[in-house]
Amino acid sequence: MSDFTSNFWSVFITTITLGGIVGCLLLLWFSGKTKAMTQSDNTTGHVWDEDLREMNNPLPRWWVGLFIITCLFGFAYLYLYPGLGSYEGSLKWTQIGQLDKEMAKGNEQVAPIYAAFAGKSVPELAKDAPAMAIGDRLFMNNCAQCHGSDARGGKGFPDLTDKQWNWGGTPDQIEETITKGRTGMMPPMAAAVGSPEDVRNVANYVLSLSGAPNDSVRANLGRAKFVVCAACHGPDGKGNPALGAPNLTSGVFMHGPAVESHIVAMITNGKTGVMPAWDKKFTPEQIKLLTAYVWGKGGGVAPPAAN
Amino acid sequence: MKTPAPAPDPATDGPVMVSLYAAQKKVYPRSIKGLFASWRWFFVFATQIFYYGMPWVQWGGRQAMLFDLDARRFYIFGLVLYPQDVIYLTAILIISAMLLFLFTAVAGRQWCGYACPQTVYTEIYLWVEKRFEGDRQARMRLDAAPMSLGKLWRKGGKHLVWIAIGLWTGFTFVGYFTPIRELAAHVLAWRLGPWETFWVFFYGFATWGNAGFMREQVCKYMCPYARFQSAMFDKDTLIVTYDAARGEPRGGRSKKADPKALGLGDCIDCTMCVQVCPTGIDIRDGLQYECISCAACIDACDEVMDKVGYPRGLIRYSTERALEQGWGKREILRQVMRPRVLIYSAILAAVAMAFVASLVLRTPFKVDIVRDRATLARIVEGGQIENIYRIQVMNATEQAREFTLSVEGLPGLQLVSDPKVTIDAAGALWVPVRLRLPYDGAKPGSHEIHFRVDSPGVGEVREKSVFMVPR
Numbered sequence: 001m002s003d004f005t006s007n008f009w010s011v012f013i014t015t016i017t018l019g020g021i022v023g024c025l026l027l028l029w030f031s032g033k034t035k036a037m038t039q040s041d042n043t044t045g046h047v048w049d050e051d052l053r054e055m056n057n058p059l060p061r062w063w064v065g066l067f068i069i070t071c072l073f074g075f076a077y078l079y080l081y082p083g084l085g086s087y088e089g090s091l092k093w094t095q096i097g098q099l100d101k102e103m104a105k106g107n108e109q110v111a112p113i114y115a116a117f118a119g120k121s122v123p124e125l126a127k128d129a130p131a132m133a134i135g136d137r138l139f140m141n142n143c144a145q146c147h148g149s150d151a152r153g154g155k156g157f158p159d160l161t162d163k164q165w166n167w168g169g170t171p172d173q174i175e176e177t178i179t180k181g182r183t184g185m186m187p188p189m190a191a192a193v194g195s196p197e198d199v200r201n202v203a204n205y206v207l208s209l210s211g212a213p214n215d216s217v218r219a220n221l222g223r224a225k226f227v228v229c230a231a232c233h234g235p236d237g238k239g240n241p242a243l244g245a246p247n248l249t250s251g252v253f254m255h256g257p258a259v260e261s262h263i264v265a266m267i268t269n270g271k272t273g274v275m276p277a278w279d280k281k282f283t284p285e286q287i288k289l290l291t292a293y294v295w296g297k298g299g300g301v302a303p304p305a306a307n
Numbered sequence: 308m309k310t311p312a313p314a315p316d317p318a319t320d321g322p323v324m325v326s327l328y329a330a331q332k333k334v335y336p337r338s339i340k341g342l343f344a345s346w347r348w349f350f351v352f353a354t355q356i357f358y359y360g361m362p363w364v365q366w367g368g369r370q371a372m373l374f375d376l377d378a379r380r381f382y383i384f385g386l387v388l389y390p391q392d393v394i395y396l397t398a399i400l401i402i403s404a405m406l407l408f409l410f411t412a413v414a415g416r417q418w419c420g421y422a423c424p425q426t427v428y429t430e431i432y433l434w435v436e437k438r439f440e441g442d443r444q445a446r447m448r449l450d451a452a453p454m455s456l457g458k459l460w461r462k463g464g465k466h467l468v469w470i471a472i473g474l475w476t477g478f479t480f481v482g483y484f485t486p487i488r489e490l491a492a493h494v495l496a497w498r499l500g501p502w503e504t505f506w507v508f509f510y511g512f513a514t515w516g517n518a519g520f521m522r523e524q525v526c527k528y529m530c531p532y533a534r535f536q537s538a539m540f541d542k543d544t545l546i547v548t549y550d551a552a553r554g555e556p557r558g559g560r561s562k563k564a565d566p567k568a569l570g571l572g573d574c575i576d577c578t579m580c581v582q583v584c585p586t587g588i589d590i591r592d593g594l595q596y597e598c599i600s601c602a603a604c605i606d607a608c609d610e611v612m613d614k615v616g617y618p619r620g621l622i623r624y625s626t627e628r629a630l631e632q633g634w635g636k637r638e639i640l641r642q643v644m645r646p647r648v649l650i651y652s653a654i655l656a657a658v659a660m661a662f663v664a665s666l667v668l669r670t671p672f673k674v675d676i677v678r679d680r681a682t683l684a685r686i687v688e689g690g691q692i693e694n695i696y697r698i699q700v701m702n703a704t705e706q707a708r709e710f711t712l713s714v715e716g717l718p719g720l721q722l723v724s725d726p727k728v729t730i731d732a733a734g735a736l737w738v739p740v741r742l743r744l745p746y747d748g749a750k751p752g753s754h755e756i757h758f759r760v761d762s763p764g765v766g767e768v769r770e771k772s773v774f775m776v777p778r
Contacts, residue, residue: 035324045322058329060528140697140737145681149697149739150724154682257686 010085017084021074028064107283114285122171122303125289126296135293138286142278143294151297156255156273161297164252168241169301175291181277184244188270192228202226203263209237210251212258333450334523334587336433337443337579341606343420350421351430359475362482367705374484380733386666387703387733391673398662405655407532411539412647414624415546419533420601425525428476428518429585432469439465443582469519470511477510523586527597537596542628543642547600549580549591549622550630557591562615573617580604580622590622670766672710672730673701676758684775690746693723694774700728700760701735708762712740716756717774719748742774751778 004010038056039045046054081089117131125131140149146157153159158166166184167177193199201222206229207214226237232245239247246254255271256262278287294300364371366384373382381388388395410417419426439461440446452458481503482490493499499507517525526533540546554574560566566573574591581589583603588595590604608622629639679695687693700710712726724741742756753773761767 031327034327036327037322038325039322056325058325058327060524061328061330062524063528064328136737144679144697144739148682148695149679149737150695150741152685152693152695152741154685157681 007086010087012085014084014087017078021071024067025071028067032064114283114289117285117289122175122288122292122295125292126300128292131289132293132296135289138282138290139293142281143290151294153254158254159252160294162252164247164250164254165241165301166239166244166246169295171291171295171300171303173241174294174300175287177275178282178287178290178294179277179279182244182275184246184271184273184275186266186271188268189228190268193225193267198222198225199264199267200260202229203260203267206237206248206263207258207260209249210258212251214260331524332587334585335443335446335582336585336587336603337582337607338433338437339583339603339606339610341609343602344606347421347426347430347601351427354422354424354427355431359479362479362487370486370488372483373486376484387671387705389673389701389703391701395662395666398658398665401658402655402662405651405658407536408539409648409651409655411536412541412544412651413643414600415540415544416533416536416598416600419526419536419599423599425517425522425530426585426599426601428472428514429522431472432518433585435468435472436465439468466519469515473511473513473515473518474507475511476514477507477512480510481506523597526586526599533596533599539647541645541647542631543626543639543645545624545626545639546594547590547598547602547605547622548594548625548627548630549574550620550625551591551593552630554591554621573612573621575611575615577611579607579611583607594627670768671703672708672760672762672765672768673699673703674758674760674768674770675699675701676770676772678772678775684777686746686777687743691743692746692748692776694742694744696740696742696758696772698738698740698758698760699735700730700738702730702733704765705732707731707734708765710760710762712738713759713761714742714756715759717744717749717754719745720756720774744774744776749774749776751776 036056037045042056043053044056048054078084079089080091081093083089113134117125117128120128120131125135139147139151143151147153147160148157151160158164163169165173167173167182190196190199193202201218202225203222204214204216204218205220205222205226208216208219227235230237232243233239233248234245237248239245246252251258253262254273255266278290282290361372362370366382369382371382371384375381379390381392407418436446440449449458449461478490478494479487485503490499490503493503521529552572554572556570556572557574557576558569558571559576560569560571580591581587581604583606584590585601585603586597586599588597590598602624605622605624609619612619612621626634626639626642628634628642632638675698677697677699679697682695685693698712702708702710707729709727709729712722712728714720714722721743722740723743724739728736728738730736740758753775756772756774758770758772759767760770
């Protein structure tokens, strides 16, 4: 694999590298054969500035041996590992390969720890202190960046400790959310709702659903126009976890405050929110612990009785 | 300083052609007894009893001195240090450097001659070598002799003991980083980890190579201390010197003859001082950079002077100025209090005091505060403003302890999460913490606040952070 259109740079680097080592060896060979003149008082006979004389302090011969060993090491290294231009090295070593190997080894080392949690249900794990200590570390290192260190979210990122579950709060639904990720899409609905006045009316109706301060006249006018919203949010505004459509009656508004201007902006502009998929980063055992951690944060919905 | 490199033939006084590289001339130091040799053996025992013995000392159910790199905890008796305490290592290094400077300014290369591991292990290896191969003359003869069963046994036996000492040294070294009792069990069960094996053999090999073969070459060509120590020398520094005025002209003589009548000095040219020198120099050529100030030549010369009935001290510890002025001990001592020495002492005392004071006054736990990066602030019920932090509390004691968190800095600022945390012995924990401020409690922007973490009977730590109020 080459990042360049020609192999000029590859040849260039290889030439300089090998040429440098060979040059060192040649220099050693020549300097080994060269003799220098020394006076009987162990100076070289060179005198500068009237009385500065150069002493003859030769390097020890074993030093030459060390230098040759270094050169041989260099050759062996360049043969085994990628160092010469685009040459891959006889070991085919890559950084990615090294990472994969170390990850596999790390997962193998922690496997016995996770094995202890195998067979436990999510509600059981949520009460298991060692499991939750691991869950806490996983959450802090991977999830807290968006959802906050206390899992209470922030503007644009859901609070995981409340009762509002856009995609469902049972263990299975949380596990699916972590594993596959979610894309929540509120399309711009202004045109479908009608005139800007209609949009304001619908916004006030939405506010009234959760008992937030609203203009009751507008809210009543907006009720009829809510049918276009009901397709996703349901006729009663209680949302639909299959679509990730939030419950509008809970009073939880993730993207802004419960005021008319914000709701109008949401209807007019829409919003897309993404929860990334984590199946590449975590093992299934880790995802299960994280599920239990999130579920146990307080807002979890009891699993169906069948489980 | 003179340099006795490959000396050209003195017969031809003209220039000669020599190679750019000097072959190592094997030095066969003759063993010697005497005052200074005894001091050296004292330091050999003192340093090695500490080095080999320390890892086996237990303290409160664990190894007294253990540098656990895996867990990043460093135990020194009752002290538990974290990587954050690296400043203490810096202080120890500064103190060591200043001690070296001070000793060197006052008394020359004392470290080199008595306590340096290179000297100490060479001394031990020479002792083993003498047991197997005999003293200087016997060793030279053995090396010149053709291979025989006897030579094989002597050389082989020597190397077996050398390698054993080297491996034990490597094992001990690794024992400072891995609990040595477990390490010993691993060795006995023949299941040493790959890195443990590597480092045991690495340090074993280094000991064997440096003390067995490289010896004075390390001091002459590799040691950086040896190079910069000359910067601490002055004319009042104690050095091993040959009193040329008294000794010259040197020459052999009958014990009964009067040297004055023969026109001779006190040096009988027995070359004992050269034979005992571990770096293979002739101290009578004056101060040389190879001299490690081990004083073997002083012991040798004193012994000879006693035998021939001359006063001791033809070779002795003296200073350049003392030699010029013909001073005795009292005048040399008077010169010790000079600016260079006083400055080194002052710096040393200051750093040592700061080191001890900060160790004594240190609070045995640490606190790190990290504001959540993504969530600047959020509005919660009642319009209150909430900020989130993660506080890491590191317990540097060996008991589990309870810590109480509190906050100050803004009126009405409240800590709404659990203020009590319990942390295991020598453990560390990240605690998410939420702070709330009433709406309008402060102007928009960032406000300096302080967290306080305290543990009864242990201490209290105050750490700065900021509280963000959104616009």
